[in-house]
Amino acid sequence: MPTQQPSPPIDLDRLIACPNCDALYTTPTVESQDKAYCGRCHTVLIAPRRKAGKQLIALALTVLILITAATLFPFLAIDAGGMHHDASILQTAFAFEGALLGLSVAVMMFIVVIPMLRLILLIYVLTPIIRDRPPARWAKRAFGLSEALNPWSMAEIFALGCAVALVKLSDLAQVQYGPAAWLFAILVVIVVVTDSLMCRYSIWKSLDQ
Structure with a gap:
């Protein structure tokens, strides 16, 4: 029987949660003046300036x-x-x-x-x-x-x-x-x-x- 490969560990420092709906995302790279939105409730997650x-x-x-x-x-x-x-x-x-x-x-x-x-x-x-x-x-x-x-x-x-x-x-x-x-x-x-x-x-x- 084929052995199941263990999934790679999750880097918790790379995760970000939406403060409104608790949706979890891998932190994207966001340039200055750009914004990252929650795909579920459209809350602004990251907006560097x-x-x-x-x-x-x-x-x-x-x-x-x-x-x-x-x-x-x-x-x-x-x-x-x-x-x-x-x-x-x-x-x-x-x-x-x-x-x-x-x-x-x-x-x-x-x-x-x-x-x-x-x-x-x-x-x-x-x-x-x-x-x-x-x-x-x-x-x-x-x-x-x-x-x-x-x-x-x-x-x-x-x-x-x-x-x-x-x-x-x-x-x-x-x-x-x-x-x-x-x-x-x-x-x-x-x-x-x-x-x-x-x-x-x-x-x-x-x-x-």
Whole structure:
């Protein structure tokens, strides 16, 4: 009887899984500015870009500045019944007391602390890479934590939710958008651009080297 030849061992480092449908592929060679898509759900798997690291750091620093300013500046002003009141996100967060104190903490964590922590971790990971130096200590853990926090980073979701709420509130009172509202609008655009520039596969590959 013919003997069955053992199959060659699989190089796990050459495999890549789709984050959406878990389809498994052998990592293709992708040139800069090209993209590799999942054949099942068409999710972008690899999208390397030249100087993307420097652009990501610049965008991350910009978002950090915007979040800080948007937290301190007035978000909106309301005129109703001859009374005027304006408030910043920081003032609103600390306005809760007692049983609502947990809501105050959640607001600050989801729209300020976690987004800023993700950006700081991203800058920490990318800075040595763009300078052609070995990865920073604990860079893999830092980038893994940054990715794990991504679903909990809700600064842009907060901005969109406020936009919808303020449209409905304008029927009851005169609402004026403060500087922080416009900063959050800019922040949403930059966050989308940052996500489109980031090639997670390329970052992990650089950390492995």
